[in-house]
Amino acid sequence: MGKVRVFRCKVCRDPYIGEEPPSRCPFCGALGSYFVPAQEWNPSEYLFQISDVSRANLKAALELELNNTAFYLCAMNAAKRNGDEYGYAKFKALKKVENEHADAILKFLGIEKPELTPVPCSNEFEKNTQEGWDREDRAIKAYAKFAIEASELQLRQFFKALVEIETDHLQLHSENMQKRP
Ligand SMILES: [Fe+2]
Ligand SMILES: [Fe+2]
Numbered sequence: 001m002g003k004v005r006v007f008r009c010k011v012c013r014d015p016y017i018g019e020e021p022p023s024r025c026p027f028c029g030a031l032g033s034y035f036v037p038a039q040e041w042n043p044s045e046y047l048f049q050i051s052d053v054s055r056a057n058l059k060a061a062l063e064l065e066l067n068n069t070a071f072y073l074c075a076m077n078a079a080k081r082n083g084d085e086y087g088y089a090k091f092k093a094l095k096k097v098e099n100e101h102a103d104a105i106l107k108f109l110g111i112e113k114p115e116l117t118p119v120p121c122s123n124e125f126e127k128n129t130q131e132g133w134d135r136e137d138r139a140i141k142a143y144a145k146f147a148i149e150a151s152e153l154q155l156r157q158f159f160k161a162l163v164e165i166e167t168d169h170l171q172l173h174s175e176n177m178q179k180r181p
Contacts, residue, residue, distance in 0.1 A: 002019040003019065004017050004018055004019055005017070005018070005019070005037060005038075006037070006038035007021050007035040007036065007037060007038060008035065008036055008037075008038050008041050009025040009027065009028060009030055009034055009035055010030075010034045010035070010036060010157075010161075011025065011028050011030035011034050011104060011158060011161045011162075011165075012025060012027050012028035012030065012100050012101075012103070012104045013046070013104070013107065014027045014028070014100075015038060016035065020032075021033075021035030022035075024165075024168070027096075027097075027100045028097060028100040028101060028104060028165065029097045029100075029165040029168060029169075030161050030164070030165060031161070031164060034161060045154065046107070046108075046154065048152055048154060049152075050108065050109075050152065050155070051150075051151050051152065053149050053150075053151070054146075054149070054150050054151070054152055054155050055109070057146040057149060057150070057155075057159075058105050058108055058109050058146075058155075059109065060142065060146075061101075061105050061142065061143065061146060061159075061162070062102055062105045062106065062109065064138070064139055064142060065098050065099075065101040065102040065105060065139075066102050066114065066116060066117070067117075067119055067135075068094075068098040068135050068139065069095055069098040069099045069102060069116060070116050070117060070118055070119035071119040071121055071131070071132070071135060072091045072092075072094040072095035072098060072132070073091075073095045073116075073119075074118070074119055074120060074121035075087070075091040075094075075095075075121045075122075075128040075131075075132070076088055076091035076092045076095055078121055078122065078123050078124075078128065079091055079125060079128075081123075082123070082125075084125055087125040087128075090172070090176070091128065091132075094132065094169060097165070097169075101162060101165075104158070108155070108158070125176075126177070129173050129176045129177055130173075130177065132169070132173045133170060133173035133174065133177065136166045136167075136169045136170040136173065137170060139162070139166045140163050140166045140167060140170065143159045143160075143162045143163045143166065144159075144163050146159045147159035147160045147163065
């Protein structure tokens, strides 16, 4: 066994213990390249003025993430009712990641987390996978635009990281649409 260290994810800011950074953040799904050794963490990087444009975009992103969290929660529960262990695991993982994105956005906005409004879903894995794909596609397009519009380097990087993560989710849905595992 190798020696473990503490790392921190620059996207969700959560700590991680391991020999090396993971390939994806277990909390927010960011690529391992966003991890830094915890000793090198500089909290002042997150203290900056947020422009009106970026504030509005962060609020829109928060809405998207909360809505997607509620959708994946519904899909997770539907899979559980159906005794579909794979569907349960997949939608639960997606729900957790989208919830983490909402939390990361709230850290920038410095506001309280709103109640989660329930979102309906299908009872079928295939239909929820299709809707998940549509939702990830919309999120990717929105975040790509927000990244371009952000005058703050940190927010450009943050939205770019979200695009990468939601692209992972899009690809996962695509694979599931072609062939049920
Ligand atoms: Fe993370
Ligand atoms: Fe997300």
